[in-house]
Amino acid sequence: xxxxxxxxxxxxxxxxxxxxxxxxDKIAKDIKGDYDxxxxxxxxxxxxxxxxxxxxxxxxxxxxxxxxxxxxKAAVAGGYSVVCCMPNTxxxxxxxxxxxxxxxRAKEVNLAKVYPIGAITVGLKGELMAEMGKMKEAxxxxxxxxGQPVSSAQxxxxxxxxxxxxxxxxxxxxxxxxxxxxxxxxxxxxATRAGLKGIPSAAEDIMxxxxxxxxxxxxxxxxxxxxxxxxxxxxxxEAKARGVKVSCETCPHYIAGTDALILDYxxxxxxxPPLRTEKDRQAILEGIKDGTIDVIATDHAPHSLEDKNVxxxxxxxxxxxxxxxxxxxxxxxxxxGVITLDKLTKLMSxxxxxxxxxxxxxxxxGGLADITLVDIDREYKxxxxxxxxxxxxxxxxxxxxxxxxxxxxxxxxIKY
Numbered sequence: 251x252x253x254x255x256x257x258x259x260x261x262x263x264x265x266x267x268x269x270x271x272x273x274x275d276k277i278a279k280d281i282k283g284d285y286d287x288x289x290x291x292x293x294x295x296x297x298x299x300x301x302x303x304x305x306x307x308x309x310x311x312x313x314x315x316x317x318x319x320x321x322x323k324a325a326v327a328g329g330y331s332v333v334c335c336m337p338n339t340x341x342x343x344x345x346x347x348x349x350x351x352x353x354x355r356a357k358e359v360n361l362a363k364v365y366p367i368g369a370i371t372v373g374l375k376g377e378l379m380a381e382m383g384k385m386k387e388a389x390x391x392x393x394x395x396x397g398q399p400v401s402s403a404q405x406x407x408x409x410x411x412x413x414x415x416x417x418x419x420x421x422x423x424x425x426x427x428x429x430x431x432x433x434x435x436x437x438x439x440x441a442t443r444a445g446l447k448g449i450p451s452a453a454e455d456i457m458x459x460x461x462x463x464x465x466x467x468x469x470x471x472x473x474x475x476x477x478x479x480x481x482x483x484x485x486x487x488e489a490k491a492r493g494v495k496v497s498c499e500t501c502p503h504y505i506a507g508t509d510a511l512i513l514d515y516x517x518x519x520x521x522x523p524p525l526r527t528e529k530d531r532q533a534i535l536e537g538i539k540d541g542t543i544d545v546i547a548t549d550h551a552p553h554s555l556e557d558k559n560v561x562x563x564x565x566x567x568x569x570x571x572x573x574x575x576x577x578x579x580x581x582x583x584x585x586x587g588v589i590t591l592d593k594l595t596k597l598m599s600x601x602x603x604x605x606x607x608x609x610x611x612x613x614x615x616g617g618l619a620d621i622t623l624v625d626i627d628r629e630y631k632x633x634x635x636x637x638x639x640x641x642x643x644x645x646x647x648x649x650x651x652x653x654x655x656x657x658x659x660x661x662x663x664i665k666y
Contacts, residue, residue, distance in 0.1 A: 258291025272661035299331030299620035301602035304547035311340025316552040322361035324639035326666035328572040329622035329655040337369040338397035344369035346388035353389040365391035394421035414470040424457035451479040474498040478523040480533030499545040502578040517565035519645040552641020570641035580653030619662040628654040
């Protein structure tokens with residue numbers, strides 16, 4: 251199939267994009283020729299399709315929350331051509347057979363490209379190393395026990411060594427469980443006002459510090475998931491300055507939201523790590539500006555109504571985020587002048603591709619035709635009921651945002 255996108259903005263310049271097969275054939279002004287489909291991009295901006303390093307697709311085992319088909323529909327609706335799905339499925343994605351199942355199922359669905367992230371330890375229990383090499387052969391792109399920390403420092407050391415041997419990125423969920431102590435929100439003034447038990451930011455910071463120290467000792471890579479604290483950003487900033495091979499991500503909900511959202515007891519604001527203070531949010535923005543934070547990932551965590559429609563203490567952690575991610579980031583980062591649109595695309599496309607070692611994340615002649623078309627001037631209200639995802643759980647429902655995904659092309663095929 252061939253596609254011609256006419257009069258679209260690329261890097262601020264009005265031009266055409268010609269797609270032949272799964273690749274970008276040409277980016278230039280006034281391209282001529284016959285194409286199977288012509289798209290009028292006059293009011294649109296072309297961006298490299300987004301890559302989510304941190305998605306929960308729930309299949310196998312929790313299909314009532316989400317499955318690979320519904321999650322893939324949500325992905326392309328949000329402008330994503332690639333999603334990397336976390337292993338806290340049931341059973342856990344801790345062996346080559348489940349990895350292969352996910353890979354095969356995603357090919358059947360044929361929407362976004364889905365790369366499984368394998369478990370570091372068997373059953374995410376932190377006791378026995380999972381078979382990283384066999385999972386990589388089956389299609390796993392990285393390793394993580396996300397949803398659970400690797401509590402044992404010795405196990406984490408071994409995991410980092412094995413990951414280095416197999417040239418796999420190890421993604422760490424940083425949480426010191428002994429400090430959680432039944433907490434459900436960020437420890438601080440708003441937790442006290444709400445009468446909810448708090449989780450100190452130190453629970454995250456201690457584990458970030460441990461993993462940075464281990465990576466420095468072993469001279470190996472480590473990727474820190476969903477950074478939410480000011481002190482966590484500073485620990486990573488200082489480590490990078492020393493030459494430690496640490497990368498990290500944050501999420502749209504830490505960019506746009508704070509723990510003030512817990513005060514109405516809407517359980518859709520319950521997430522792990524918890525929403526933090528305005529001071530933390532400002533530190534996240536500064537970390538994005540100065541390059542400390544490499545990636546914006548969604549941590550898309552869909553849940554059923556039954557998972558969330560309970561008392562705050564008993565509600566499941568997680569926010570359904572694929573379909574609102576770009577708009578929240580554009581509104582709170584680009585439209586407010588924190589960073590440029592080009593910088594945002596690096597955070598959501600180019601840098602994730604580099605860390606994962608995959609071919610996409612840029613708009614260039616000869617490159618894969620993974621393209622998202624957005625109307626950056628369009629204002630709208632986030633409507634959870636309209637989500638393609640089974641998970642309607644977002645605290646941003648009804649929020650006015652700017653920047654709407656209009657079309658998503660994955661390897662030369664229009665998927666949304």
